[in-house]
Amino acid sequence: xxxxxxxxxxxxxxxxxxxxxxxxxxxxxxxxxxxxxxxxxxxxxxxxxxxxxxxxxxxxxxxxxxxxxxxxxxxxxxxxxxxxxxxxxxxxxxxxxxxxxxxxxxxxxxxxxxxxxxxxxxxxxxxxxxxxxxxxxxxxxxxxxxxxxxxxxxxxxxxxxxxxxxxxxxxxxxxxxxxxxxxxxxxxxxxxxxxxxxxxxxxxxxxxxxxxxxxxxxxx
Amino acid sequence: xxxxxxxxxxxxxxxxxxxxxxxxxxxxxxxxxxxxxxxxxxxxxxxxxxxxxxxxxxxxxxxxxxxxxxxxxxxxxxxxxxxxxxxxxxxxxxxxxxxxxxxxxxxxxxxxxxxxxxxxxxxxxxxxxxxx
Numbered sequence: 317x318x319x320x321x322x323x324x325x326x327x328x329x330x331x332x333x334x335x336x337x338x339x340x341x342x343x344x345x346x347x348x349x350x351x352x353x354x355x356x357x358x359x360x361x362x363x364x365x366x367x368x369x370x371x372x373x374x375x376x377x378x379x380x381x382x383x384x385x386x387x388x389x390x391x392x393x394x395x396x397x398x399x400x401x402x403x404x405x406x407x408x409x410x411x412x413x414x415x416x417x418x419x420x421x422x423x424x425x426x427x428x429x430x431x432x433x434x435x436x437x438x439x440x441x442x443x444x445x446x447x448x449x450x451x452x453x454x455x456x457x458x459x460x461x462x463x464x465x466x467x468x469x470x471x472x473x474x475x476x477x478x479x480x481x482x483x484x485x486x487x488x489x490x491x492x493x494x495x496x497x498x499x500x501x502x503x504x505x506x507x508x509x510x511x512x513x514x515x516x517x518x519x520x521x522x523x524x525x526x527x528x529x530x531x532x533x534x535x536x
Numbered sequence: 537x538x539x540x541x542x543x544x545x546x547x548x549x550x551x552x553x554x555x556x557x558x559x560x561x562x563x564x565x566x567x568x569x570x571x572x573x574x575x576x577x578x579x580x581x582x583x584x585x586x587x588x589x590x591x592x593x594x595x596x597x598x599x600x601x602x603x604x605x606x607x608x609x610x611x612x613x614x615x616x617x618x619x620x621x622x623x624x625x626x627x628x629x630x631x632x633x634x635x636x637x638x639x640x641x642x643x644x645x646x647x648x649x650x651x652x653x654x655x656x657x658x659x660x661x662x663x664x665x666x667x668x
Contacts, residue, residue: 369613371639393589393613401643419590423617426591426625 317341320377320408322368322398323388324351327414331386332361343377368398371405379406387413392420399429452529457522464522465493468532470514476532482506487527490520537561540602542588542618543609544571547634551606556581563597566609588618591625604630612637616644623648 317340321328324346332342344363346352352363366373368387379385385402387395392415399411415421415434424432445453451469458464470477476484481492481504495502496515502508510516510532520528537560541548544566552575556562562581565588566572572583586593588609599605605622607615612635619633631649635641641653 369640370637371643391613393611393617396617397613397640405643417587417589419587419592422591423589423621427617427620 317383318343318378318381319384319386320345320374320379320382320402321386321388322346322395323390323414324355324363325388325390328386328388329355329359331388333359336361343382345373345377367394369394369401371401374398374401374406379408382406382408384408384410384412387411389414390416392416392423396424396427396429400427403428451533452525454525455517459522462521462523464520464525466518466520466525466528468516468518468529470510470512470516471533472512473534474510474512474532475534476510477512479510480506481508481510484510484531486531487520487524489524490518490528493517493519537603538598538601539563539604539606540565540597540599541606541608542566543607543615543634544568544574544583545608545610548606548608549574549576551608552581553579563602565593565597589614591621594618594621594626599626599628602626602628604628604632607631607633609634612640616640619644619649620647 319335319340320343321332322345324344335342342361344355344361345368346363347367349365352365355361355363364373364377368374379402385399385408387398389395395413399413402408402411410430412431413424413429415424415432418434418437421432421434451471453467454464455467456465492504494517495504518528539555539560540563541552542565544564548564552562552564556579563584564572564575564581565584565586567587569585572585575583584597599622605628607619609615615633615635619631622628622631633649633651635651635653636655638655641651645651
């Protein structure tokens with residue numbers, strides 16, 4: 317694929333190198349000449365120097381050939397407008413944008429950005445989970461499907477310990493996918509008994525997370 | 537009329553003052569307190585110091601009942617983004633967006649708001665001045 321990235325800062329440079337390793341073609345648009353120089357000195361990635369909200373700059377990056385457009389600048393309005401131009405003028409199929417201020421997220425979705433990435437919220441959620449002592453971790457939420465993939469580590473006081481899965485009352489729309497026990501992966505069946513220290517991966521709907529925690533970890 | 541002005545630069549100050557003198561309900565939003573202070577004591581409308589690129593802030597400003605929204609920040613991209621929100625999300629009847637860029641004026645011409653290209657206005661005046 318051909319991917320155009322706006323913003324050749326740390327994040328952009330890291331992403332571009334990852335994409336290159338996966339055999340994609342990449343081009344930067346960057347308005348700070350210092351960053352342009354850094355890219356030129358440290359890689360062979362082409363860079364267009366300029367403002368990505370100017371159609372002529374987007375044209376220079378051959379946007380009409382791009383499959384995906386990624387806007388990573390620190391200004392949300394620049395990310396939104398450049399994604400819109402990419403879609404409207406150059407028919408780029410997929411636009412991805414960094415959301416700098418979580419309060420702006422709704423603006424991105426209202427104005428048709430395909431994949432707004434709210435890095436601040438993602439990061440703070442991870443930090444929050446890492447900092448807390450709960451035995452529950454949300455691994456991935458798929459909002460469109462109202463689906464969550466979660467990990468639960470069975471603690472000593474868990475009501476599920478030494479019980480068979482078929483005897484545990486799980487919330488509706490919930491599946492236990494796998495159990496990690498002493499380095500081995502066990503595919504859970506009705507007859508499988510849960511043990512202290514089991515790490516359980518499950519899929520549940522987002523609004524059932526609490527019930528799942530209650531049935532496997534006990535009341536919080 | 538209920539009028540919201542976003543961007544309290546020289547133009548915003550002047551416009552807000554005139555409209556409030558004409559007995560309109562005027563709300564001015566700007567990030568900078570120093571800018572809002574320039575409205576002076578004669579201005580009897582409402583001021584909100586906030587980032588206007590925020591649906592909640594726009595709601596607080598009463599965008600749902602606004603008759604007119606002026607976007608006068610010096611940032612074309614910001615004006616165009618909020619202008620689209622006003623039309624698309626809040627269905628504001630009249631949205632007037634200031635831009636400086638010719639190419640952006642062209643791209644966003646048919647979004648349902650009125651674009652006033654300041655560069656174009658200057659250009660016309662310069663032409664006139666040259667002839668006279």
